[in-house]
Amino acid sequence: MFSASTYINRRQQLASSVASGLIFLPGNREAPMNYTDNTYPFRQDSNFRYFAGHNLPDLALTIDAASGASRLWGNDISLDHVVWMGEQPSVAELAKAIGAERGGNLAELSDLLKKQAKEVLFLPPYRAERKTFLKEHLASQLPSELGVGAGASEELVRAVIALRSIKSSEELEQMDIAVRTSMKMHAAAKAHAAPGQLEAEVAGLIEGIAISGNGRLSYPAIVTRNGHVLHNHYHGNTLQKGDLLLIDAGAEAPSGYAGDITRTFSVGAPMTTKQQDIYDIVQKALTDCTAALRPGVSYLSIHLDAGRIITAGLKNLGLMKGDIDEAVAAGAHALFMPHGLGHMIGLDVHDMEDLGEDLVGYDDKVRRSTQFGTRSLRLGRELQAGFVLTVEPGIYFIPALIDQWKADGTCADFINFDALDAYRDFGGIRLEDNVAVTETGYRVLG
Structure with a gap:
């Protein structure tokens, strides 16, 4: 946790950014x-933790937008809990x-929310139990999804995004520890x-080191020898000599x-030479796109720079052809990198994704593309000093995708499909760093 003044300042800024109402920021409960009694490791809601600090279950925070008054709600533990869990601070001490x-206590919070239901502002819920709670306490006629503009407050969402x-x-120091x-x-x-x-x-081994870092x-x-499967969480393959092992893994600081x-x-x-060429x-x-980071540059433009670098490199290997700029404009590079160059990172690995990707990563100046590959870019907006983001280019040879594009003739003017036969069992290569945007450029964390 940071000092009390950090959380006071954050809550004051949030209250001043919202016209009126009672801001309700519930913490998470244990998840069986x-x-x-056999629960998943507890992880606090990141928005609650940003404004209230504590990584403990069954707490909630309210902030009166008009007065700025902040209250922490929760039940003090019973003697039975003390027997099993030891002495715990009281809610008054936590506050x-x-x-x-x-x-x-939480029953009194329930009464308050029901009485002031029309004034309560909340963020989009991502857990079913929270959706149920909101509907029970605020209004039975709330829509089922409770997203931005459908119950959840867009004004509050935008205010939280601007702050986080x-x-x-002090946040960057913690992110350095994590990296x-x-x-x-x-x-x-x-x-x-x-x-x-x-x-x-x-x-x-990886998970043990993360835990040993507290x-x-x-x-x-x-952790996969099949790096062309972008989110591959299967760990049952036996490693062979010469396999490319792709590891996408990060630690969370205390x-x-x-x-x-x-x-x-x-x-x-x-x-091998083939592997090294792609690497x-x-x-x-990675190097060139990181060097391009600075305030005022859109991350969409840097994503497209990555596409041009990849296209030029693959053209030199005989895997792509034609004009490089035209190929990227047509989205031909997305056959090999069908994901975005990166995303915001902070208290969440995809920072604030629960608040809406487009609200976090885009704005009125930069809109999300509808093109395959580029549409998966989570962050496209102009960069600001203080942003922390990932830079994660990759090249993958995905047999099913190659076969589909070849059959459909997709981007046939830019891709040498016959040459790709020799790469069907290649897998994939991705490299990724976490980078802070500074006033004058960038700093690679860690």
Whole structure:
């Protein structure tokens, strides 16, 4: 946790950004795996944690937009809980630690919300139990999805995004911690991975290092010899000598801030010429796109720069052809990189994604593309000092996608489909760093 003054300042800024109403920021509850007392590791709601700090279940925060008064609500634990969990701070003590007033217990909070239902402002819920709670307490006629403009307050969403998008120096310190632990994970994986091992052995090593850093994984790790499967969480393959092992894994610092790093290496042998050629293109895209980061530049333009670098590199290898700019404009590069160049990162690995990708990553100046590949870019807007984002170019050879494009003649003027036959079993390569945008350029975290 940060000092009480940090949370006081954040709440004051939020209150001043909202015209009126009672801002309601519920914390998360425990989530059972298979019965009530066997729960998943607890993870606090990031918006609650940003304004209230505590990583404890069954708490809620209210902020009066007019007065700025903040109250922390929750039930003090019983003696039975003390027997099993030990002494715990009271809700009054928790409130004092963040410079807020002690509200009432959760039953009293329920009464308050029902009485002031028309004045309550809330963010889009992502858990079913929270949707149910909101409908029970605010209005039975609320729409089923409770998204922005459908119950949830767009004014509040935009105010939270504006605050959380700009990382302070103390936030950046926490993100450096997360990235340094993440890099330890990747270094250990590269040193440990060997032919004959299951991917699961490497995945277990990685998760252990995240836990030993007094945190956890910030998202389920991708550890796979099949790097062309973008979100591959299966770890049951046996590693073979010369396999490309793609690892996309990040640690979460004790404060909740996330790291998100990807590295790809050859198991038990130097890369082949074919592997190294593709790796070098991806490395150039990472290096050049990172160097282009600065305030005022749209991330969409840098994403397209990555497309041009990838297209030029693959053209040199005989896998693509034609004019590079025309190929990127047509989206031909998306056969090999069907995802965006990166996304915001902070308390969430995809920062604030629960508030709406387009509201976080786009604005009136930069709209989301509808083109395959580029439409998956989560962050396209002009960059500002204080943004922290991922830069994660990749090249993948996805047999099903190649076959479909070849059959349809998609971008046939720019792709040498016959030459791709030699790459059908290649897999994929992705490289990823976490980068802060500064007043004058950028800083790679960690």
